[in-house]
Amino acid sequence: MKNSLNQNFNQNNQKTLNWEQIQEDFKIKFGKEVFESWLKKMDLIETNTNFLLISVPTRFIRDWITSRYLDTVIEVIKSHNKNINRIEFKINTLSNEIDKSEQSLDKEESNVTFIKDSFIQYNRIDPNKNFENFVVGPSNSLAYEASKKITDNISSYNPLYLYSGVGMGKTHLLNAIGINLKANKKVMFISAERFMYHFVKSIKSNEMIKFKDYFRNTDVLLIDDIQFMNGKEALQEEFFHTFSALLEKGSQIVLTADRPPSKLTRIQERIRSRFSGGLVVDIQNPDFNLRFEIIKNKMSELNLRNNNQVGISEEIQKFICSEIKTSVRELVGALNRVVSFSRIYNRIPNLSETRIILKDLLNIHENKVTIDNIQTIVCKYFKISKNEMLSSRRSRYLVRPRQTAIYLAKMLTSKSLPEIGRNFSNRDHTTVIHSVKTIEKLKKEDNELNIKIDSLKNKILYNKEDEI
Numbered sequence: 001m002k003n004s005l006n007q008n009f010n011q012n013n014q015k016t017l018n019w020e021q022i023q024e025d026f027k028i029k030f031g032k033e034v035f036e037s038w039l040k041k042m043d044l045i046e047t048n049t050n051f052l053l054i055s056v057p058t059r060f061i062r063d064w065i066t067s068r069y070l071d072t073v074i075e076v077i078k079s080h081n082k083n084i085n086r087i088e089f090k091i092n093t094l095s096n097e098i099d100k101s102e103q104s105l106d107k108e109e110s111n112v113t114f115i116k117d118s119f120i121q122y123n124r125i126d127p128n129k130n131f132e133n134f135v136v137g138p139s140n141s142l143a144y145e146a147s148k149k150i151t152d153n154i155s156s157y158n159p160l161y162l163y164s165g166v167g168m169g170k171t172h173l174l175n176a177i178g179i180n181l182k183a184n185k186k187v188m189f190i191s192a193e194r195f196m197y198h199f200v201k202s203i204k205s206n207e208m209i210k211f212k213d214y215f216r217n218t219d220v221l222l223i224d225d226i227q228f229m230n231g232k233e234a235l236q237e238e239f240f241h242t243f244s245a246l247l248e249k250g251s252q253i254v255l256t257a258d259r260p261p262s263k264l265t266r267i268q269e270r271i272r273s274r275f276s277g278g279l280v281v282d283i284q285n286p287d288f289n290l291r292f293e294i295i296k297n298k299m300s301e302l303n304l305r306n307n308n309q310v311g312i313s314e315e316i317q318k319f320i321c322s323e324i325k326t327s328v329r330e331l332v333g334a335l336n337r338v339v340s341f342s343r344i345y346n347r348i349p350n351l352s353e354t355r356i357i358l359k360d361l362l363n364i365h366e367n368k369v370t371i372d373n374i375q376t377i378v379c380k381y382f383k384i385s386k387n388e389m390l391s392s393r394r395s396r397y398l399v400r401p402r403q404t405a406i407y408l409a410k411m412l413t414s415k416s417l418p419e420i421g422r423n424f425s426n427r428d429h430t431t432v433i434h435s436v437k438t439i440e441k442l443k444k445e446d447n448e449l450n451i452k453i454d455s456l457k458n459k460i461l462y463n464k465e466d467e468i
Helices: 002-016 019-030 032-037 059-068 070-078 095-107 114-122 141-152 170-181 192-204 208-216 233-248 269-276 288-305 314-323 328-345 351-357 371-382 386-390 396-412 417-423 429-445 447-462
Strands: 043-047 051-056 086-091 160-163 187-191 220-224 252-257 279-282
Touching: 019 032, 019 070, 051 059, 059 070, 059 086, 059 192, 059 233, 070 086, 141 160, 141 170, 141 252, 141 279, 160 170, 170 187, 170 220, 170 252, 187 192, 192 208, 192 220, 192 233, 208 233, 233 252, 233 269, 288 314, 288 328, 314 328, 314 351, 328 351, 351 447, 371 386, 371 396, 371 417, 371 447, 386 396, 396 417, 396 429, 396 447, 417 429, 429 447
Parallel strands: 051 086, 160 252, 160 279, 187 220, 220 252
Antiparallel strands: 043 051
16 A cells, blocks of 8 residues: 555656656757657656656766766756756666677678778778888887787786887787788777777667677777776776687787877776786887988888988988977978978978978077167177168168068068167168068078078077077
8 A cells, every 4th residue: 555655656756757857858958869869868757846757778878977967957857847956877778688689799790880990990000110110229129029929929927018209109009910910810999088989879879789790709809999998987997808708709809099008097906907917118219320211211111112312411300309308299290391391392391491490390589680789799799789770871891681681570570660679770761672572682692691590599589509
């Protein structure tokens, strides 16, 4: 009798609380996309005096809703029943849905699921990143040898965990491993971010069975940037079980990250322990010799592609190597910039021009350029006084420095022509135009003047005393 009364009470409450109408309100409040992806999956089980019991298919969906939408969900519900102040969730994975998914897998083994289809589009191992063109030095030799060993004797240590700063060759080694093993092994190469994308999409599409089967049925799993999983509890839970299943069946796992396992502070302890249980290798910053070898190797590749038409002096190559010390990617990027300049202007840049081309990579402090500063530096260079430069005298030994200073003021400042003229003893803007055109014409004819102008630019922009 008591149970019957409770049941009637709950039924009456549910009648007064129109769940279909509440769901329509969710759709309006959150938008159709959020509603269809997350809130539609909530089903009302029971209404109590001050709370609701709601079922959701998975723990991940519960966590996602509670962490992002719960306050607004309760606000919408309170507009229908002001006594409701909390929600309790029940995980309710329906067995018939699982059976249905399993039957679908048995019936349509040849069918390409969304996971497989989208993964095929993403899982493209770069053929240009192989062991042959990986330049080895003291800072990366252990990582290189460990990666090679995996391709010779699979599962000699498991997992292999490579870590370093950005642009140090981690992804290159993952690619190289994949290239060597894909002929005889089932290789899966994916980033941690992409792994999460498939995980979330599988939940939203009720295809977790397919997700588990797909990611656990591989001989070699290569995962890039594992630190992306930091703080993502539901993702870590699934990854741990995938990781354990692969280890149990003898599959090889290779991981890369930007820090050692001990520094992954928001990843479960049991996962960090598994990472540390294999071989952990740190890729150090490359020394000058290794950087120079990388540059020479890249130059050889460029010349091979361009019929030996790429020519950058050894002085420039060494300059790049001496200035860019922490990232191989930035090192190669710097070389590409200089080569692009060379091909666009059909000439090899000198050291001064290289500094300007690479100034953001070199992190060179750029002086605040003023016309007064330009005049001071030009006068010092040509060994004349500022009063002489600004005078009306037209002696040859004064005219050329004056024109040079006016030219540099036009090139290195945003001042208008009249403003520049006023800074040169109130000269007319036509005098400024004449000076600029004269220097531009002389630069084409006089290489020595080019060198002087470049030296002055370096001094003005970067305060390079040794360039003057």
